[in-house]
Amino acid sequence: MKAKTKPQLIVALDVGSHDEALTLMTDLRGTVEWLKVGMELFVAEGHEVIKSAKALGFKVFLDLKFKDIPNTVSRAIKAAGKLGVDMVNIHLDGGSEMIAAAAKAASEFPGMTLLGVTVLTSSTPKTLIEVNVRKVAGHPMVPIEQVMDLVRLGCSNGIRGMVCSPQEVNSLRNFGDYADTLILVTPAIRPPWAATPDDQKRATTVQEAVEAGSNFLVVGRPVYAPPTNIKTPFNAACRILAEIDEAWSQN
Ligand code: C5P
Numbered sequence: 001m002k003a004k005t006k007p008q009l010i011v012a013l014d015v016g017s018h019d020e021a022l023t024l025m026t027d028l029r030g031t032v033e034w035l036k037v038g039m040e041l042f043v044a045e046g047h048e049v050i051k052s053a054k055a056l057g058f059k060v061f062l063d064l065k066f067k068d069i070p071n072t073v074s075r076a077i078k079a080a081g082k083l084g085v086d087m088v089n090i091h092l093d094g095g096s097e098m099i100a101a102a103a104k105a106a107s108e109f110p111g112m113t114l115l116g117v118t119v120l121t122s123s124t125p126k127t128l129i130e131v132n133v134r135k136v137a138g139h140p141m142v143p144i145e146q147v148m149d150l151v152r153l154g155c156s157n158g159i160r161g162m163v164c165s166p167q168e169v170n171s172l173r174n175f176g177d178y179a180d181t182l183i184l185v186t187p188a189i190r191p192p193w194a195a196t197p198d199d200q201k202r203a204t205t206v207q208e209a210v211e212a213g214s215n216f217l218v219v220g221r222p223v224y225a226p227p228t229n230i231k232t233p234f235n236a237a238c239r240i241l242a243e244i245d246e247a248w249s250q251n
Helices: 019-030 039-055 072-084 096-104 125-130 143-155 166-173 176-181 207-210 233-249
Strands: 008-012 034-037 059-066 087-091 114-116 159-163 183-186 216-217
Touching: 008 233, 019 034, 019 039, 019 233, 034 039, 039 059, 059 072, 072 087, 072 096, 087 143, 087 159, 096 114, 096 143, 114 143, 114 183, 125 233, 143 166, 166 183, 166 207, 207 216, 207 233, 216 233
Parallel strands: 008 034, 008 216, 034 059, 059 087, 087 114, 114 159, 159 183, 183 216
Antiparallel strands: none
16 A cells, blocks of 8 residues: 655765765755664764754754653653654653653754654664563564554554654554554665665665655665665665656556
8 A cells, every 4th residue: 555645765864973974965955855864873963963954944854763661751752842753753662751751852942843663674683582572471472463563552652753664664554543644654665776685684675665655755875875886875866766656656
């Protein structure tokens, strides 16, 4: 089931300095609407990067995946809101009290969307066993089951935006009362022309993510470090946008 509106591309600025980020922004300006600032860049030069991105007209997803006691997360969300970012996220496995505190804090900033991270797209069934996520009956839980449980927890505590693998979007688009209202943000996108999935374990192509019903496709390495035949981040972004258009226009 496709999303109600055409999915958008979010380019992950996974670089280490303001200068490198500015080079990418200059290349992508006017073509890409959304950028993601994650841990590395935020820790290095975060506020300056966010100011630059906003001044150049980009929307900004601050991807710091907060998980802490409810008071700390609530205060961090408010600080993100004051920074003027358009999207921010928490880990849903922080529990109901933390999620509800984050949702309440985010509600003070109506222009900012709060997302809940379900199961990281680098995780496998083995990862879940390592961190002791198991079924009570003893059989190992697979990521989709944990994703569904966390989405249920997020929805019942005030969150409608979810970060998941594009492989899980189809199940979530058939998720009872919440299916239509979920905003699904999917990293782990690998076009056929991109080198390898890297550390991403639950990846799909752009076409598969769009067909399944993703709202936002997050792409990092295939854009900021494109294969040599694609040459530039601008070319890579244009290709992905064309692939989104094509998949979207198909019935
Ligand atoms: O380079 P690549 O396209 O794999 O980058 C994916 C981006 O999405 C990274 O910035 C990563 O931190 C982020 N992300 C992810 N999986 C999640 C949440 C965020 O890969 N579950």
